[in-house]
Amino acid sequence: MPSVMLKKNGEGKLVFYVPKKDLEEVAESVEFDSxxxxxxxxxxxxxxxxxxxxxxxxxxxxxxxxxxxxDD
Amino acid sequence: xxxxxxxxxxxxxQEVLEVYPEQAKKDRAxxxxxxxxxxxxxxxxxxxxxxxxPGVMTIRGCAYAGSKGxxxxxxxxxxxxxxxxxxxxxxxxAGRRNYYVGTTGVNTFGTMNFTSxxxxxxxxxxxxxxxxxxxNEIEELFPLNKGISIQSECPIGLIGxxxxxxxxxxxxxxxxxxxxxxxxxxxxxxxxxxxHIANDAIRDWVLDGNEGKETGYEVSPYDVAVIGDYxxxxxxxxxxxxxxxxxxxxxxxxxxxxxxxxxxxxxxVKLNLIHCYRSMNYIARHMEEKYNIPWIEYNFFGPTKIxxxxxRIAAHFDETIQAGAEKVIAKYQAEYxxxxxxxxxxxxxxxxxLYVGGLRPxxxxxAYEDLGMEVVGTxxxxxxxxxxxRTIKEMGNATLxxxxxxxxxxxxxxxxxxxDLIGSGIKEKYIFQKMGIPFRxxxxxxxxxxYHGYDGFAIFARDMDMTLNNPCWKQxxxxxxxxxxxxxxxxxxx
Numbered sequence: 014m015p016s017v018m019l020k021k022n023g024e025g026k027l028v029f030y031v032p033k034k035d036l037e038e039v040a041e042s043v044e045f046d047s048x049x050x051x052x053x054x055x056x057x058x059x060x061x062x063x064x065x066x067x068x069x070x071x072x073x074x075x076x077x078x079x080x081x082x083x084d085d
Numbered sequence: 086x087x088x089x090x091x092x093x094x095x096x097x098x099q100e101v102l103e104v105y106p107e108q109a110k111k112d113r114a115x116x117x118x119x120x121x122x123x124x125x126x127x128x129x130x131x132x133x134x135x136x137x138x139p140g141v142m143t144i145r146g147c148a149y150a151g152s153k154g155x156x157x158x159x160x161x162x163x164x165x166x167x168x169x170x171x172x173x174x175x176x177x178x179a180g181r182r183n184y185y186v187g188t189t190g191v192n193t194f195g196t197m198n199f200t201s202x203x204x205x206x207x208x209x210x211x212x213x214x215x216x217x218x219x220x221n222e223i224e225e226l227f228p229l230n231k232g233i234s235i236q237s238e239c240p241i242g243l244i245g246x247x248x249x250x251x252x253x254x255x256x257x258x259x260x261x262x263x264x265x266x267x268x269x270x271x272x273x274x275x276x277x278x279x280x281h282i283a284n285d286a287i288r289d290w291v292l293d294g295n296e297g298k299e300t301g302y303e304v305s306p307y308d309v310a311v312i313g314d315y316x317x318x319x320x321x322x323x324x325x326x327x328x329x330x331x332x333x334x335x336x337x338x339x340x341x342x343x344x345x346x347x348x349x350x351x352x353x354v355k356l357n358l359i360h361c362y363r364s365m366n367y368i369a370r371h372m373e374e375k376y377n378i379p380w381i382e383y384n385f386f387g388p389t390k391i392x393x394x395x396x397r398i399a400a401h402f403d404e405t406i407q408a409g410a411e412k413v414i415a416k417y418q419a420e421y422x423x424x425x426x427x428x429x430x431x432x433x434x435x436x437x438x439l440y441v442g443g444l445r446p447x448x449x450x451x452a453y454e455d456l457g458m459e460v461v462g463t464x465x466x467x468x469x470x471x472x473x474x475r476t477i478k479e480m481g482n483a484t485l486x487x488x489x490x491x492x493x494x495x496x497x498x499x500x501x502x503x504x505d506l507i508g509s510g511i512k513e514k515y516i517f518q519k520m521g522i523p524f525r526x527x528x529x530x531x532x533x534x535x536y537h538g539y540d541g542f543a544i545f546a547r548d549m550d551m552t553l554n555n556p557c558w559k560q561x562x563x564x565x566x567x568x569x570x571x572x573x574x575x576x577x578x579x
Binding site: 035 | 126470
């Protein structure tokens with residue numbers, strides 16, 4: 014369950030940063046990304062996947078959230 | 086020697102690894118790589134930020150060095166107590182050349198050494214009482230100090246002293262910030278964790294709880310903070326003038342020539358400018374999340390990168406600043422063109438190998454390239470993956486990358502690659518000079534500087550020329566082995 018720092022970059026894409034792992038990646042897709050639901054599975058540009066508990070309101074970025082790593 | 090091909094470089098790494106026992110060889114192999122610009126991510130080719138192998142000569146420092154020496158030390162109006170035995174503070178005292186303005190011992194304390202001088206008695210009975218006493222003494226002897234930081238050395242963590250409690254009590258008594266920093270040297274694999282701990286201490290003990298505090302000045306839309314510039318040889322001053330000339334207002338310097346008041350005011354700025362990404366990205370990310378302050382990395386080494394950085398910084402502001410950036414670039418053009426015209430013919434085509442800390446292995450590449458030189462090998466003492474990510478694109482294909490290089494590996498690489506110049510630290514300097522290879526200390530600029538900014542570039546170019554084309558290198562070899570060379574003639578033509 015790493016803490017992930019999320020922010021939007023210049024192009025409006027979600028940037029994913031895990032301090033302990035020095036992992037800095039752009040998120041390719043977010044499962045739920047609408048005004049009434051945000052979260053689910055997030056796929057990064059290096060192919061790894063993380064899961065965020067879906068929220069009713071999209072968070073205000075930048076923010077630190079807990080994510081679950083999905084190994085497949 | 087011509088540029089090496091990918092196969093040659095790989096063969097060289099294999100050859101160097103040959104002497105190690107099986108296990109060490111396997112481990113070290115992960116830290117040595119041939120650069121491949123097509124890679125997006127460094128973790129495909131190199132491993133970093135891992136514990137050094139026992140028995141090798143590593144060049145790394147410790148967490149205390151990262152916190153006291155790098156991040157906290159330059160904050161000039163605070164007193165930084167090296168809490169523990171006397172040596173850690175004394176042998177690192179004033180070695181980093183963080184310049185500052187002020188009267189040392191009266192209102193600034195940068196080059197002084199404050200220590201609790203632990204002896205056996207303190208290890209056995211604990212040092213908390215002594216620490217409390219020291220802080221009272223400091224308050225009496227140096228009343229103009231603006232705060233105290235307690236930089237833990239190894240024994241503090243080992244004997245379990247509660248420096249946080251002492252700090253809180255002292256804070257109430259003297260009414261100034263007292264910051265305990267848990268940067269015992271044994272933490273982490275290098276000074277890098279010390280940077281992180283120091284950043285977290287600033288977050289918890291300086292920034293937090295200061296949100297509502299009056300700044301005492303009016304905020305402007307052009308306020309910026311320079312973060313991760315330690316003013317080595319005056320670097321931060323050379324950077325600051327450029328930013329001010331383009332119309333920005335630098336309200337805080339972290340931490341070269343910086344003060345605690347500037348740090349407390351930083352959450353009011355509009356943009357954080359990060360020079361040393363490795364040592365201060367943590368606090369920048371924190372401020373982005375908590376105070377919504379964007380941050381960008383910039384590079385003030387060499388005119389190409391300076392112009393690039395000024396424009397990128399200006400893009401965050403309105404047209405007046407963007408016009409200001411262009412004006413600054415135009416203003417200095419004649420100056421840096423003259424520098425390049427003078428030194429490029431003397432340095433053209435020379436090959437450089439670098440091995441520095443956490444930022445310069447990639448940041449100075451542009452400055453060398455502006456002078457027509459080529460960086461053929463680079464590596465970080467304590468860089469992480471994200472540093473190597475940023476390095477891959479800066480370096481040429483098939484050049485050497487070495488992480489936490491050992492003394493033996495570095496020497497062997499140099500023997501085979503035969504660079505014209507090496508840029509590294511004091512511990513490497515005399516080995517390579519005795520091997521007859523020109524050397525510049527790239528941690529503290531070899532008692533020179535500044536190297537940042539346009540003014541710094543002129544000094545950088547002069548220093549590189551002075552070192553490389555020095556006639557002494559021809560005298561290092563025994564007379565019957567030297568060929569008649571042109572270096573003397575080149576030096577005479579200056």
